[in-house]
Amino acid sequence: MSDTRAVVVALIYLLSATLFVFGLKRLARVRTARQGNAISAVAMLLAVVGTLIELGIVQDYRWILAGLVAGSLVGAVIAVRVPMTSMPEMVAILNGFGGAASALVAISIYWVDVVEPGKPGTLASILGGSQAVTAFLSVLIGGVTFSGSLVAYAKLNGSLPGKPILLPGRHALNVALLLLSVALGLVFAYGVGDPARGATVVWALLAASLVLGVLLVIPIGGADMPVVVSLLNSYSGLAACATGFVIGNNLLIISGSMVGAAGIILTRIMCDAMNRSLPSVVLGGFGGDSSSGAAAGSQEYASTRSAGPEETAMVLEAARKVVVVPGYGLAVAQAQHAVRELGDLLKKRGVEVLYAIHPVAGRMPGHMNVLLAEADIPYELLWEMEKINPEFRDTDAVIVLGANDVVNPAAMTKKDSPIFGMPILEVHHAKTVFVVKRSLAAGYAGIKNELFEQPNTMMVFGDAKKVLQELIGELKQLGG
Numbered sequence: 001m002s003d004t005r006a007v008v009v010a011l012i013y014l015l016s017a018t019l020f021v022f023g024l025k026r027l028a029r030v031r032t033a034r035q036g037n038a039i040s041a042v043a044m045l046l047a048v049v050g051t052l053i054e055l056g057i058v059q060d061y062r063w064i065l066a067g068l069v070a071g072s073l074v075g076a077v078i079a080v081r082v083p084m085t086s087m088p089e090m091v092a093i094l095n096g097f098g099g100a101a102s103a104l105v106a107i108s109i110y111w112v113d114v115v116e117p118g119k120p121g122t123l124a125s126i127l128g129g130s131q132a133v134t135a136f137l138s139v140l141i142g143g144v145t146f147s148g149s150l151v152a153y154a155k156l157n158g159s160l161p162g163k164p165i166l167l168p169g170r171h172a173l174n175v176a177l178l179l180l181s182v183a184l185g186l187v188f189a190y191g192v193g194d195p196a197r198g199a200t201v202v203w204a205l206l207a208a209s210l211v212l213g214v215l216l217v218i219p220i221g222g223a224d225m226p227v228v229v230s231l232l233n234s235y236s237g238l239a240a241c242a243t244g245f246v247i248g249n250n251l252l253i254i255s256g257s258m259v260g261a262a263g264i265i266l267t268r269i270m271c272d273a274m275n276r277s278l279p280s281v282v283l284g285g286f287g288g289d290s291s292s293g294a295a296a297g298s299q300e301y302a303s304t305r306s307a308g309p310e311e312t313a314m315v316l317e318a319a320r321k322v323v324v325v326p327g328y329g330l331a332v333a334q335a336q337h338a339v340r341e342l343g344d345l346l347k348k349r350g351v352e353v354l355y356a357i358h359p360v361a362g363r364m365p366g367h368m369n370v371l372l373a374e375a376d377i378p379y380e381l382l383w384e385m386e387k388i389n390p391e392f393r394d395t396d397a398v399i400v401l402g403a404n405d406v407v408n409p410a411a412m413t414k415k416d417s418p419i420f421g422m423p424i425l426e427v428h429h430a431k432t433v434f435v436v437k438r439s440l441a442a443g444y445a446g447i448k449n450e451l452f453e454q455p456n457t458m459m460v461f462g463d464a465k466k467v468l469q470e471l472i473g474e475l476k477q478l479g480g
Contacts, residue, residue, distance in 0.1 A: 005053060012050035013251040019043035020255050024262065031379040033370070047251050054249075085331045088364035092152040092229055098236035099145025102243040103209075106138035107202055109246055115195045123198065124190050127246075134245035136185030139202065142239040143209025144216065149232050151217040156225060162444065165218040177212045184208060220281065221444065226360045226367075227270045227281045234263025273359035273385075275411075275421035301440055301448070307458040309467060312399075312434050313474035319396035321352045323388065325425055326368045327361055329402015329437060335465035336375040339401070342472055343377065349475075355381050356388040356398075356425050358406040385425055395430040400451075401464045402436065404443025409450045419445050433457040436467050 020043045026036025052064065082090050113119070114126055124132035154160040167173065184205040192198040220228055237259025244252030271278050316322060324339060343353040355377065361368045369382060383391070392398065400407055403425075410417040411424045427433050428451055435457060442448065451457055460467055 005056070009050050009054045012046050012053070016043045016046040016050060016251055017254050019046070020258060024258060029379070031373070033373075043255075047255065050251065051249060083334070085334070086157070087370070088225070088229060088362070088367065089153050089156045091364055092149050092156060092232065095229070095232045095236045096146045096149025096153070099142040099149065099232075099239050101142070102236070102239035103139045103142030103146065103206060105243050106135040106142070106246050107206070110135060110198070110202060115199050118195055120195075121193050122190050123188060123192075129189075131246050131248075132189035133185075134242040136189050136205070137242040138239055138246055139188075139205050140181050140185055140209045141235055141242060143206050144213035145232055145235040145239055147210040147213030148217040148228075148235070149213075151214055152225065152228050152232060155217075160218070162221060162225075163446070164221040167215070167219070170215060170219055174212065174215050177208055177215065181205060181208045181212060216282065224274075224276070224281045225444075226362070226364050227267055227274070227276070227278075229364050230263050230266040230270055231278075231281075232263075234260050234267060237261070237263055270360055273423060275419075275423065301452055304440070304452050305458050307434065307460055309460070309470035309474050311458070312460055313471055313478060315397055315432055315434075316346060316351070316471075316475065317349070317478050319346075319351055321354075321391075321395050321397075322346055323354045323356050323392065323395050323398045323427070323430070325356045325358075325361075325398060325400045325403050325407060325427060326372060327401055327403025327406070328367075329464050331362060331367065331371055332402065333464035333466075335401065335463075335468055336371050336377075338465050338468035338472065339372070340375040340377050342468055342475075343381075345472060345475055353381065354383050354388065354391070356385070356427070357382050358385050358403070358425050361403060361406050385423060389426045392426050392429040396432065398427045398430040398433045400427060400433065400435045400437075401468075404437075404449055405445045405447075407435075407449070407451050408443075408445075408447070409454070410447065413450070417447060419447065427451065428454050428456070431456060434460050436460045436462070436464050438463065 019039050023036045023038075023040030023043055026032040026039060028036075048068075052061075078090065109127075110123060114123060119126055122132070123135065127135070151160065155162055184201055188198060188201045188205055192201055217228060237256045239256070241253050241256030241260055244250070244254075244256055267278065271281060324343065326336075326339070330336065330339065343355075346353050355372060357368050362371070372382060373379065405411075405419055405422075405424075407425050407427050408419060409424070409426075409428050411419045411422040412426075414420055433451065433454065433456055435452060437459065438461065440452060440459070452459060
């Protein structure tokens with residue numbers, strides 16, 4: 001590569017890496033997330049352009065341009081058509097595509113540099129030891145990410161049951177598969193001198209990693225899906241980073257490292273929010289066949305009180321402070337705009353309206369923040385759990401919209417509960433709590449919610465959007 005081209009490539013990579021950092025920073029806040037996404041997209045485009053210039057071996061750019069156009073069209077259609085309720089599934093599948101791409105790039109490097117030329121010798125002797133090891137890691141991590149993400153997607157959209165699928169001897173089987181994958185990887189990197197045999201080994205490695213990804217995710221229950229999504233995101237970054245070492249691309253190493261680090265940090269935050277350790281999530285079984293969870297989930301509700309929109313509106317009419325707690329039921333009903341309308345109506349009456357956000361509300365990290373931002377609810381009204389909890393004792397009314405486990409007082413009082421110790425939104429301290437749900441069905445943890453039987457709680461049964469619309473109508477009749 002000429003000196004001029006090397007300088008151009010270095011400048012493009014530097015600009016791209018800088019934009020990735022700024023884009024990631026902007027993504028940290030809902031109000032700047034769109035800008036961050038756009039900045040990151042420009043950074044990725046620059047990365048692709050810089051890589052093509054650096055390689056300098058492309059004979060026909062028409063295929064590349066066709067790929068860029070096709071990929072852009074597919075991405076745009078998906079982004080526009082996928083509803084907010086399916087956003088977690090989309091994130092999961094995109095994580096999987098990232099892992100698959102990394103694995104395929106590593107295999108293609110081996111194919112182009114070793115198999116097609118028919119070069120004798122091990123991969124390490126041909127490409128170097130570090131590239132051989134990272135090629136093996138790209139295939140392993142990429143394969144696990146791809147198949148694990150497919151399982152997460154299937155659990156999120158209901159194609160697979162949300163409850164853990166617990167195979168007998170699963171831990172021993174996973175350890176055996178991991179050891180087999182490592183052994184195949186070492187043979188692939190250092191032990192095979194014949195290209196044809198090496199190709200067989202690399203396909204066996206890919207197959208083992210795909211099976212391992214499935215077995216690692218199927219025992220994880222729906223309650224832990226937010227953690228799994230962020231963890232798989234970290235895996236996809238690690239796979240990309242390893243692939244960067246394989247092809248000698250510094251920008252891929254940098255961007256992959258950032259994604260991997262951000263994903264693992266977010267995973268830790270999610271685990272802290274659920275009072276769960278990362279090993280316990282990865283090992284799975286939460287919400288499965290534990291005796292305490294099963295017993296709690298089978299208990300009947302003895303003393304719940306219900307209310308309709310008219311009674312709810314009368315309480316809200318006299319309130320000074322109202323807190324809205326969004327949950328997945330809000331997303332299912334697509335009721336975010338009705339929530340905004342209700343909030344505006346209450347504020348015109350002089351009511352202080354806040355929105356309480358639990359870190360794992362919904363089915364992916366930040367799900368509720370994005371959902372409410374879509375309805376243009378001011379970001380400063382969205383209060384995180386640690387900030388809002390002290391406010392509940394001074395709150396006249398709380399409206400819980402489809403949330404369940406994240407408002408269950410059992411997490412604070414019942415030591416035998418599977419969610420004991422999980423930080424919750426302490427809505428039970430408010431003067432009145434309205435829980436809007438279709439039924440008394442359990443949440444992801446599969447246990448009874450003690451909030452429903454609290455003396456200050458009233459159940460408002462129905463679709464969240466329909467209930468909110470009726471509530472708005474009642475308030476307007478009362479002079480709102």
